[in-house]
Amino acid sequence: MFSQAEENYLKAIYHLESDSKVGISTNAIAKSLATKASSVSDMIKKLSDKEVVLYKKYKGVTLTVLGKKTAANIVRKHRLWEVFLVEKLNFSWDEVHDVAEQLEHIKSQKLINQLDALLGFPTHDPHGDPIPDKDGVVSAIEKSLLSTLKVNEAGVCVGVNDSSSDFLQFLDKKGITLGKRIKVTEKEDFDDSLSILIDDKKLSVSNKIANNLYIKKS
Amino acid sequence: MFSQAEENYLKAIYHLESDSKVGISTNAIAKSLATKASSVSDMIKKLSDKEVVLYKKYKGVTLTVLGKKTAANIVRKHRLWEVFLVEKLNFSWDEVHDVAEQLEHIKSQKLINQLDALLGFPTHDPHGDPIPDKDGVVSAIEKSLLSTLKVNEAGVCVGVNDSSSDFLQFLDKKGITLGKRIKVTEKEDFDDSLSILIDDKKLSVSNKIANNLYIKKS
DNA sequence: AATAAAGTTTAGACTTGTCTAAAAAATTAT
């Protein structure tokens, strides 16, 4: 059994590993949890004793198989709860994160199995992120950042890179939601902004937006 | 904002107060939380500083108006989650308590408002206990312990006094569930057991059962 | 009313998780 603090560390390492593949540095974990490197050092020792991470002093940390499975299960819970909040409780996609951060720590296997069923066994959360299955396996779909699309390429909006409230609300305002079809009509070398077609409307989006929106080409 | 520990103390005092009305003793709280009297003493000081309880050394403790409202809100959340678990996730009434103990500490007003709506604004939890409204007001219904009914009196089963898994499973086995109509046909002076009629079947129940089952006479 | 018993509080210690400051190791630059 893991404490909430331990679970948060496991989740942070899990996310960092999925980006960088190499041993995760103390500093990176500290940054992602908004804590101090010294606190991370302390906690890593505990996690190492519990055999969920491999740790060599000064050499960074990696999840063990057990650690990866444990972390994936927390992510699974987080994302299922997000779906629940949006689908059943009328939350919008920019409101779910903080509540899901709390709900993900609830301990009950039956609860999460039944929730999964109630929601119809969803595969992705409201931000387009995949929901790990019971064994922690994640089925990633083929997706590209909008910024990597060439002129005249098109696809469906399937996810966001940045899940901050601000960004999501901005997308809402522009009418950009998951499932929408987007076609790139122009690219500006000048500022890397691009013109897109969405709902037959022309829209100009900055490079920052394009770098945080995932498209499934088609 | 209150910690989980603080919330648990408030809830315990709330429940004890609703039984006994007088100042709640340190020992009573310790017993109900399975902790030590010394720990209770420490915590009560904190709660007193936060102005949710009134406390005079050696004289027991009572909730302030703020404390009562705070506690009622926690009970409200607990009972709404119990309804959710039974109605939406197919939990049985003997499985919900431990999970609801965790869920009651989730902090989100929107979450609980929407949950209330999803469940159709229920007034009672799966054990027949009333759900406090948003202002902490509880609408108690007229109910009597089965053991207080006289021969030939009848009514509907509306609640339990003991919510332990064992007791609830025992009731399930006997076919006694909330909503069922029960008529007392005989009382034994010898062991205070009684014979009842339920679903047109005759059943003998011990005094211990009869002392833990609430009936709305009719 | 004095004493015994029961209940309550205090003092000091321990655990978890955090922090700052300082030391040690690794990396980067010259």
Place this chain on the structure above:
DNA sequence: ATAATTTTTTAGACAAGTCTAAACTTTATT
């Protein structure tokens, strides 16, 4: 290759919440 810089770890401290043991109040008993 040595020095400077950055990163990481350690040491010591602190807050929350708990515990045991001892001291202190209150209540009950004789």
